[in-house]
Amino acid sequence: MVKQAHQDVLTRLKSMPGIGDKTAVMLVVLTDGFDRFTNASELCSYSGLTPVIWQSVSSVKGRRRISKIGK
Structure with a gap:
């Protein structure tokens, strides 16, 4: 579900050195696709x-x- 709803965010996160599939998915899940925070x-x-x-x-x-x- 996360991969379908936030594919662009996951792609950008995984382009960073040291961020893999599991870390990217966890970041998106814990931050609601980075919508939870304003800065x-x-x-x-x-x-x-x-x-x-x-x-x-x-x-x-x-x-x-x-x-x-x-x-």
Whole structure:
């Protein structure tokens, strides 16, 4: 069903190095054909692809925080 409804999206995804059939199908399924998100930062936030750890400069044992990209 996914291949019929989103063939163009699957073709573009599979043209990227490292993206195969299974990964492309899973991306389309999880994002509803990329219609679920309005921009890339929302997609990155949803998928957890922006984990940047911030540390305090003054203290090695400072509190670590996760990036707020894609709020």
